[in-house]
Amino acid sequence: MLKVSGIHSYYGQAHILSDVSIEVNAGEVVVLLGRNGAGKSTTLKSIIGLVRPKAGTIEFQGQRIEKLAPFRIARMGLGYVPEERRIFTDLTVLENLEVGRQAPRAGAPTWDFTRIGELFPNLREMPQRPGGRMSGGEQQMLTIARTLMGNPLCVLLDEPSEGVAPVIVDQMAEAIRGLKKAGVAILLSEQNLHFAMDVADRAYIIEKGAIRFSGTMEQLRANAEVQAQYLAV
C-alpha cells in the first residue's frame, strides 16, 4: 500500500530524516513511535508532500509519489490528519464534513454522516454544533472524520492521542480499531506507547531522524531495553 524507502529530508541546511524506510500493508495499523523532536511529523509531512525528501522514494499503491503535490497525493486516496487541528470553527459539524467530501473510491469504504457517527458517537450527537464550540478531543475527532469523507485507502494520523482527555483517548483507540475493521490502512505517529499497544499491529521507533527499531507490537512489548532507550516509559 505505502512504501517509504530510504528518504532524507531537510529543513534548510538541517538534515532531519536520515535513510527512513517504512512500509504499511493493506489492512494494517502501523505506529511510528518517538520522543519530542524525533522526526515523526517530518516523516508524515514527507510522505504527504509538505516536505520534499532530497533522496529516497515513496510509493503509494505502486505509484511513485515523492515528487507530487500534496493535493494530488490526497486525491490518490492517501489521507492526512496533521498534529494541529484544522477544523472550520464557524462551520457546523455537518458543514465541516461536507468540506472533506470526495467521490467514492474503488477499494475504499465510502463515508457519510451515519457511518462517521458509528465511528465517533460524540459527533453523532452534535451535527449542528459549530466547530468552535467543541472540546479539543471532539475537534480532533472531527478532523479525522473530515479526512475520512475523502474516502481514503490509507490515513496518516499525527499524534491522535496528544492533548486529549483520557476518556477521549479510549474513544480514539476504539475509532482506530473501527477504521481498521472498515479496511482503511493507517500509519499513526505517537509518543504514547500504551495507546500504540492498544491499536497497532506493528511499530517503528524513530530517534534523531533515524529508524532504530522495527517489529511487531509483541516484539516491542517484550523488549524493555528498546522501550527504555527510545521511549519515555
Ligand SMILES: Nc1ncnc2c1ncn2[C@@H]1O[C@H](COP(=O)(O)OP(=O)(O)OP(=O)(O)O)[C@@H](O)[C@H]1O
Ligand atoms: N519547520 C521547521 N524548521 C526547522 N526545523 C524544524 C521544523 N519543524 C521541525 N523541525 C525540527 O526537526 C526535528 C524533527 O521535528 P518533528 O516535528 O518531525 O518531530 P516530532 O517527532 O513530530 O516531535 P513532536 O512529538 O514534538 O511532535 C526537530 O529537531 C525539530 O526541531
Ligand SMILES: [Mg+2]
Ligand atoms: Mg510531531
